[in-house]
Amino acid sequence: MRADVRDKLASLPEDERVLLRPLVDTSPRFYMVAAVLAAVVVWGFVAYYLQVRYGLGRTGLNRPEYWGIYIICFVFFIGISHAGTLISAILRVSQAEWRRSITRSAELITVLVIGFGAIQPIIDLGRPDRLLNVVFHAQLRSPLLWDVISIGLYFTSCTIYLYVPLLPDLAIIRDSGIKAPRLYRFLAAGYQDTVVQRARLERVIAILSVAVIPIAISVHTIIGWIFAMTLRPMWHSTIFGPYFVIGAIHSGIAAILVAMVVLRRVYGLEHYFRAVHFDYLGKMLLILSCLWFYFTFAEHLTVLYGAEPAEMRTFWAKISGRYAVPFWTMVGGCFLVPFVLMARRATRTPAGVFIAGIAVVIGMWLERYNIVVPTSVNPIWEMEAIGRYLPSWIEISIMAGALAGFTLLYMVATKFVPIVSIWEIKEARAVVEEVAERVRRYSSGFTTPKLTDSA
Amino acid sequence: MTRWGMVIDLDRCTGCAACEVACKSENNIATVPSRQADMGRAISWMKVMTEVEGEFPNNTLQFYPRPCMHCDNPPCITVCPVRATYINDEGLVGQIYPRCIGCRYCANACPYTVKYFNWYGPEWSESERRHLNPDVSVRPKGVIEKCTFCHHRLQKAREAARAEGRVLREEDYQPACAEVCPTGAIVFGDLDNPNHRVAELKEDPRAMRLLEDLGTQPKVYYLRSRQ
Numbered sequence: 001m002r003a004d005v006r007d008k009l010a011s012l013p014e015d016e017r018v019l020l021r022p023l024v025d026t027s028p029r030f031y032m033v034a035a036v037l038a039a040v041v042v043w044g045f046v047a048y049y050l051q052v053r054y055g056l057g058r059t060g061l062n063r064p065e066y067w068g069i070y071i072i073c074f075v076f077f078i079g080i081s082h083a084g085t086l087i088s089a090i091l092r093v094s095q096a097e098w099r100r101s102i103t104r105s106a107e108l109i110t111v112l113v114i115g116f117g118a119i120q121p122i123i124d125l126g127r128p129d130r131l132l133n134v135v136f137h138a139q140l141r142s143p144l145l146w147d148v149i150s151i152g153l154y155f156t157s158c159t160i161y162l163y164v165p166l167l168p169d170l171a172i173i174r175d176s177g178i179k180a181p182r183l184y185r186f187l188a189a190g191y192q193d194t195v196v197q198r199a200r201l202e203r204v205i206a207i208l209s210v211a212v213i214p215i216a217i218s219v220h221t222i223i224g225w226i227f228a229m230t231l232r233p234m235w236h237s238t239i240f241g242p243y244f245v246i247g248a249i250h251s252g253i254a255a256i257l258v259a260m261v262v263l264r265r266v267y268g269l270e271h272y273f274r275a276v277h278f279d280y281l282g283k284m285l286l287i288l289s290c291l292w293f294y295f296t297f298a299e300h301l302t303v304l305y306g307a308e309p310a311e312m313r314t315f316w317a318k319i320s321g322r323y324a325v326p327f328w329t330m331v332g333g334c335f336l337v338p339f340v341l342m343a344r345r346a347t348r349t350p351a352g353v354f355i356a357g358i359a360v361v362i363g364m365w366l367e368r369y370n371i372v373v374p375t376s377v378n379p380i381w382e383m384e385a386i387g388r389y390l391p392s393w394i395e396i397s398i399m400a401g402a403l404a405g406f407t408l409l410y411m412v413a414t415k416f417v418p419i420v421s422i423w424e425i426k427e428a429r430a431v432v433e434e435v436a437e438r439v440r441r442y443s444s445g446f447t448t449p450k451l452t453d454s455a
Numbered sequence: 456m457t458r459w460g461m462v463i464d465l466d467r468c469t470g471c472a473a474c475e476v477a478c479k480s481e482n483n484i485a486t487v488p489s490r491q492a493d494m495g496r497a498i499s500w501m502k503v504m505t506e507v508e509g510e511f512p513n514n515t516l517q518f519y520p521r522p523c524m525h526c527d528n529p530p531c532i533t534v535c536p537v538r539a540t541y542i543n544d545e546g547l548v549g550q551i552y553p554r555c556i557g558c559r560y561c562a563n564a565c566p567y568t569v570k571y572f573n574w575y576g577p578e579w580s581e582s583e584r585r586h587l588n589p590d591v592s593v594r595p596k597g598v599i600e601k602c603t604f605c606h607h608r609l610q611k612a613r614e615a616a617r618a619e620g621r622v623l624r625e626e627d628y629q630p631a632c633a634e635v636c637p638t639g640a641i642v643f644g645d646l647d648n649p650n651h652r653v654a655e656l657k658e659d660p661r662a663m664r665l666l667e668d669l670g671t672q673p674k675v676y677y678l679r680s681r682q
Binding site: 054055056057059060061062063064065066067121124125126127128130131133134136137138139141142143144145148226229230231232376379380381383384387388 | 491494495496504505506519530533534535536537538539554555556557558559560562563564566567568571572573574575576595596597598599665666669
């Protein structure tokens with residue numbers, strides 16, 4: 001860190017000093033991790049180059065296993081992206097005051113991971129060179145086209161929803177002069193934090209946080225519908241829309257928790273990510289793991305009870321057949337581990353939520369595997385049910401590249417924007433009286449002014 | 456209204472697979488190396504499926520030659536994001552190779568698993584190359600293909616009939632599989648034309664269609680085996 005930057009940083013108030021520090025102070029360990037991740041990304045590009053050059057034959061895909069790792073990762077990444085926007089929007093709308101320090105890191109996950117999700121179906125295309133045909137020859141009856149539209153809308157709205165609440169912080173960085181003055185002058189877009197500007201900002205945020213909720217729900221519903229609209233056993237199910245939304249939120253909260261634990265550790269954010277945050281988010285994870293179990297149980301019980309032969313082949317392949325290991329690992333990761341850890345206050349700690357978060361993230365990846373693969377290898381016409389699927393190293397490399405790419409981008413982003421919203425934290429200290437008044441209003445029905453007076 | 460369709464008599468089918476070979480040769484379908492075939496990547500628009508009933512030695516084999524069903528209500532066409540697969544006025548379900556983006560959604564939507572993907576580009580030896588059918592376009596890597604009921608033969612037959620100033624007869628347009636079947640198990644024609652054999656055969660008490668309860672309305676009928 002240069003001396004003048006250190007002086008400027010030291011002269012800032014405490015919140016700015018702690019939260020802007022990562023922007024100007026980068027450890028050698030950061031560069032090491034970034035270099036490793038960058039190498040994995042390059043490796044992923046090499047794999048994709050080979051696939052484009054020689055054809056999708058380089059994957060493990062076949063007939064009838066037409067879809068594999070790429071489509072699994074597509075659902076997985078878009079699911080993770082539900083972390084930010086949806087959670088932060090719900091918390092903002094419900095005026096949950098404890099949201100203030102976690103919304104930024106969550107919204108950043110959304111915007112950065114969504115691109116890695118959106119490219120997966122393109123990687124999966126046999127003819128990526130003809131991608132624009134979805135515009136030139138668009139057929140609106142295709143759920144894939146609904147998806148193109150909803151993801152486009154989602155990405156746009158989430159980016160705005162990340163950017164607008166960033167404005168006051170960008171202005172703070174611009175005014176402090178600690179980093180890239182021209183860049184931040186441009187990004188801050190003339191924001192001066194006047195009373196009028198602040199009022200407008202809060203109005204826009206209020207509108208956006210309502211608007212992004214239905215958009216976010218539509219995105220994962222439609223991804224579920226891509227599967228549900230076909231006649232295939234265990235895909236053709238009305239539960240898929242809501243089931244996918246619940247799964248997405250589940251993996252999204254898990255991803256936020258993992259990110260928060262890591263950020264807290266590496267940037268020393270103990271004052272901002274407190275026990276109460278892990279406690280509350282841990283409870284949300286607990287609720288979602290129960291909801292996830294409820295949906296999974298309902299879906300599988302209905303299939304078992306109906307006992308249609310074509311569905312039963314897929315069902316038993318999951319429960320006790322070739323896919324039993326991924327299936328029961330999924331149940332462990334998505335339900336048992338988070339349930340056991342998050343049901344107890346003693347384990348709703350950073351260490352506990354970290355383990356539960358990792359378990360859910362892995363479990364939710366496997367959930368998509370268990371949806372895509374066992375059905376694909378068991379087509380409805382039994383004589384074709386001979387499928388097998390073993391992903392090739394090309395597919396694994398591209399997946400690793402995407403995971404590394406997202407992590408790298410997130411790391412780099414923490415060097416450009418404060419990962420905790422500075423102005424919202426400050427605002428929290430100012431609104432304590434207002435919140436106390438609001439809480440008093442909640443209970444006014446029980447203690448009427450008259451009674452209080454006489455007491 | 457013309458509705459091209461097929462009736463396959465399972466009692467007559469001997470499982471000789473002449474239909475498969477004729478189809479591959481007619482439609483420029485390249486063979487793939489055996490390892491690729493083991494992975495499930497061989498392309499066979501017409502494929503003789505074998506159902507084994509009972510345990511050896513007291514078993515019987517039932518063969519089902521399986522082309523594209525050319526459904527009247529095809530699940531493949533609605534899911535295509537780019538309208539690369541369509542059904543025409545005469546009920547033929549077609550695939551536009553130069554437009555297909557290779558997403559394989561139609562392949563997943565087809566309950567009969569008749570859609571094939573070009574995992575690699577097609578390869579022919581020099582001797583094979585000389586025998587490619589000039590009437591059928593070859594498919595590049597990365598697109599979906601499937602049985603067309605040899606519709607290129609329909610175009611030719613229609614032109615010939617027009618040149619001779621007569622209506623199209625049943626024998627003018629026959630796909631390669633029907634033409635070559637040594638036992639006459641595969642009968643092809645217009646399902647709505649009472650002068651065509653298929654119109655009568657499809658009303659046979661033995662007639663059934665695959666996965667009929669899905670409501671896809673296939674235009675390929677099978678005459679159930681009598682045993």
